[in-house]
Amino acid sequence: MQVLLLAGPLLEGDVMGNNIVWLDFNDAAEPREDLISDTEALRTGLLDRLEAVLHYLFPQGRIRGGKFYVGDADGSPGKSLVVELEGPRRGLWKDFATDEGGDVIDLWARSQGLSARHDFPRLATELRQWLGIALPAQSVARHAVRTVAVDELGPYTAKWDYLTPDGDLIACVYRYDPPTGKEYRPWDVRARMWRAPDPRPLYNLPAITKSSLVVLVEGEKCADALIACGIPATTAMNGAKAPIDKTDWRPLARRSVLIWPDRDAPGLDYAENAARACVAAGCASVSILVPPWDKPDKWDAADAAAEGFDCSEFIAQGERRVVKAASPMLPTFTLGALLDDDSPLPPDLISPRVLTPAGMLVFGGAPKVGKSDFLLAWLTHMAAGAAFLGMHPPRPLRVFYLQAEVQYHYLRERVKEVRIPASRLLDARSNFVATPQLRLVLDDAGLAQVIPAIANAFGGEPPDIIAIDPIRNVFDGGDAGGENDNGAMLFFLSQRVDRIRQAVNPDAGVILAHHTKKLGKKQFEEDPFQALAGAGSLRGYYSTGMLLFRPDETRTTRQLIFELRNGAGIPLKHVDKISGEWREVDANDRLVMKDYGERLDAERRRKRDVILQILFDEAAQGRCYTANQFAEGFEGKAGLGGERTIRERLSALSTQGYIKYFRNASDYELPSARTKFGYLCVEAMVLRTVAGEPDPDTGEVPLREFTVQPTHYKCPQSGAALPVENPDVWVYQDDINNL
Numbered sequence: 001m002q003v004l005l006l007a008g009p010l011l012e013g014d015v016m017g018n019n020i021v022w023l024d025f026n027d028a029a030e031p032r033e034d035l036i037s038d039t040e041a042l043r044t045g046l047l048d049r050l051e052a053v054l055h056y057l058f059p060q061g062r063i064r065g066g067k068f069y070v071g072d073a074d075g076s077p078g079k080s081l082v083v084e085l086e087g088p089r090r091g092l093w094k095d096f097a098t099d100e101g102g103d104v105i106d107l108w109a110r111s112q113g114l115s116a117r118h119d120f121p122r123l124a125t126e127l128r129q130w131l132g133i134a135l136p137a138q139s140v141a142r143h144a145v146r147t148v149a150v151d152e153l154g155p156y157t158a159k160w161d162y163l164t165p166d167g168d169l170i171a172c173v174y175r176y177d178p179p180t181g182k183e184y185r186p187w188d189v190r191a192r193m194w195r196a197p198d199p200r201p202l203y204n205l206p207a208i209t210k211s212s213l214v215v216l217v218e219g220e221k222c223a224d225a226l227i228a229c230g231i232p233a234t235t236a237m238n239g240a241k242a243p244i245d246k247t248d249w250r251p252l253a254r255r256s257v258l259i260w261p262d263r264d265a266p267g268l269d270y271a272e273n274a275a276r277a278c279v280a281a282g283c284a285s286v287s288i289l290v291p292p293w294d295k296p297d298k299w300d301a302a303d304a305a306a307e308g309f310d311c312s313e314f315i316a317q318g319e320r321r322v323v324k325a326a327s328p329m330l331p332t333f334t335l336g337a338l339l340d341d342d343s344p345l346p347p348d349l350i351s352p353r354v355l356t357p358a359g360m361l362v363f364g365g366a367p368k369v370g371k372s373d374f375l376l377a378w379l380t381h382m383a384a385g386a387a388f389l390g391m392h393p394p395r396p397l398r399v400f401y402l403q404a405e406v407q408y409h410y411l412r413e414r415v416k417e418v419r420i421p422a423s424r425l426l427d428a429r430s431n432f433v434a435t436p437q438l439r440l441v442l443d444d445a446g447l448a449q450v451i452p453a454i455a456n457a458f459g460g461e462p463p464d465i466i467a468i469d470p471i472r473n474v475f476d477g478g479d480a481g482g483e484n485d486n487g488a489m490l491f492f493l494s495q496r497v498d499r500i501r502q503a504v505n506p507d508a509g510v511i512l513a514h515h516t517k518k519l520g521k522k523q524f525e526e527d528p529f530q531a532l533a534g535a536g537s538l539r540g541y542y543s544t545g546m547l548l549f550r551p552d553e554t555r556t557t558r559q560l561i562f563e564l565r566n567g568a569g570i571p572l573k574h575v576d577k578i579s580g581e582w583r584e585v586d587a588n589d590r591l592v593m594k595d596y597g598e599r600l601d602a603e604r605r606r607k608r609d610v611i612l613q614i615l616f617d618e619a620a621q622g623r624c625y626t627a628n629q630f631a632e633g634f635e636g637k638a639g640l641g642g643e644r645t646i647r648e649r650l651s652a653l654s655t656q657g658y659i660k661y662f663r664n665a666s667d668y669e670l671p672s673a674r675t676k677f678g679y680l681c682v683e684a685m686v687l688r689t690v691a692g693e694p695d696p697d698t699g700e701v702p703l704r705e706f707t708v709q710p711t712h713y714k715c716p717q718s719g720a721a722l723p724v725e726n727p728d729v730w731v732y733q734d735d736i737n738n739l
Contacts (some may be wrong), residue, residue, distance in 0.1 A: 350393055406436075516533070627647060
């Protein structure tokens with residue numbers, strides 16, 4: 001038997017049949033009054049919360065002038081489907097594109113792909129669940145949900161849709177209630193598989209991505225209960241059993257999150273784990289609500305809504321534990337306030353403005369330029385309260401040196417070589433604290449070890465300087481990438497380094513040792529600090545940049561280059577380590593340790609002469625070399641040193657004109673050289689090669705001689721390989737300098 005139940009008054013202009021609901025009582029002898037009453041209760045409940053219903057069904061819909069607009073019953077953006085919000089027509093709708101219409105129950109059915117006529121029992125169950133209305137007692141025994149059994153668990157008893165912020169379906173979670181107890185199964189819509197998506201989305205994304213405050217609960221049922229009250233709520237898929245590391249928490253970034261746990265041990269564990277995930281995701285603030293002590297075990301948000309508990313008041317005023325406090329309001333200053341403030345400036349940690357309170361100094365340099373040695377000497381002088389290369393601390397500073405490069409025994413050896421004034425040594429002994437070579441990264445686990453170590457290093461006194469050497473060995477860029485990625489570098493600075501400083505002393509200065517990447521000579525001259533890896537983020541974050549740079553690999557003199565945000569520029573310094581002590585030297589003349597410098601020059605001349613003679617003699621034996629072949633073949637021979645040293649000397653000799661190159665290898669019966677420069681040659685070099693078989697009588701081997709002429713030379717200005725105009729003319733840089 002079928003009965004038509006009016007879902008609203010028939011008004012002029014209505015399409016017949018659009019404002020009715022069909023109830024199918026199968027073979028019942030007469031209409032069921034209890035089901036009719038139940039349907040009216042559902043319709044009344046939906047109309048009472050009509051705006052919440054519409055936003056739940058159609059996240060992309062909009063309210064304008066007493067009407068709700070959306071594209072169609074599938075929830076597409078647009079204005080074709082209109083729902084009345086005011087007056088006697090409240091809840092009636094019409095889709096002007098299809099000329100369909102009906103009441104709010106029919107609209108719910110259409111949005112879920114159901115028929116209000118044929119699927120009403122299932123629809124009623126879904127509506128009761130959303131509204132929190134119990135099934136009438138008279139019909140409990142007879143009424144059954146009409147749905148399709150998916151598997152051995154039987155028909156599902158509840159279903160929740162997980163959407164993108166734009167309202168596209170990502171996944172569905174189905175609840176089953178077999179005799180063995182409730183079970184949940186997720187369906188990945190995109191993969192079309194019974195599994196959870198990877199990563200797992202948060203529930204109710206269309207609403208929570210538009211809200212500054214989000215309530216995180218345990219399970220979709222609790223979330224729906226709060227959503228029905230107009231509260232932006234969400235949950236992780238699987239509730240308390242949700243794998244925190246497989247859930248995408250990023251949509252909560254920059255939002256205030258309030259976690260409402262179930263009143264049991266698993267609920268509290270879920271809240272703690274979720275809170276840590278929210279902090280890591282960059283939430284503005286994170287707090288955990290404390291359920292009222294007088295509530296029963298397992299009491300949750302759904303129970304609260306069902307019993308008429310004032311959820312909004314509890315969220316606003318309930319007891320809570322703050323996990324991460326909201327940042328204070330952004331400070332602002334008028335021009336007048338700035339002009340009238342005559343308070344003294346805070347003293348520099350290292351003057352002149354090299355490192356200011358709460359400042360960050362990035363100290364960079366190429367590998368093997370001496371960064372760690374320089375930094376160790378500098379920091380120990382700051383701990384002693386002693387000046388170092390024109391940089392002055394106001395007093396002996398407490399310095400924590402977090403280093404991840406030198407093992408304990410070799411760190412001890414280096415420290416003993418530092419020349420600290422004897423009168424200052426006593427202060428430095430306790431003010432300088434270093435770690436042995438760390439083997440950790442500054443992720444959450446690493447911070448948990450490092451922060452207490454720094455906080456307790458000086459007997460309860462906060463550190464003045466925290467130095468990290470080098471960034472590379474402890475770098476953690478989250479999921480963004482490596483140290484050359486600006487996003488990853490920004491994450492490291494803000495979420496790792498700053499977290500250390502905020503935990504131990506917000507006014508501490510930070511010094512970060514970092515490597516430089518290779519730049520062209522012109523690029524370096526124009527902007528040397530662009531050589532820092534991740535320079536985009538670093539330079540926007542630090543208050544001071546400092547580079548140690550060796551312009552001439554044949555000399556030990558380095559340049560110390562500064563870039564200051566908080567003060568006037570500091571002129572470039574030329575420094576060198578002489579007799580175990582870092583000193584400022586003249587760029588052109590070695591006024592200090594002149595004899596030592598002359599010995600170095602003599603050694604360089606000796607190596608030059610040895611290399612030139614070897615090249616000359618080897619050619620006479622029929623052997624020619626590229627730069628790499630020569631460096632590898634003569635490493636550790638004739639006092640030339642290691643492969644790298646030889647390669648640097650060859651480069652210097654090429655720049656000075658002592659070595660040139662030839663690329664026409666076939667003219668000398670040599671194989672082609674796989675290098676852009678070619679084979680090495682020196683002035684008057686003669687190549688002797690075998691010209692035939694040995695004489696059978698004398699055994700002498702016939703030889704052919706070639707006077708090798710260079711085809712290219714290395715430009716002293718650009719380093720490029722340029723053609724030789726006159727191969728008979730050799731001009732040496734030393735000759736030009738002596739003119």
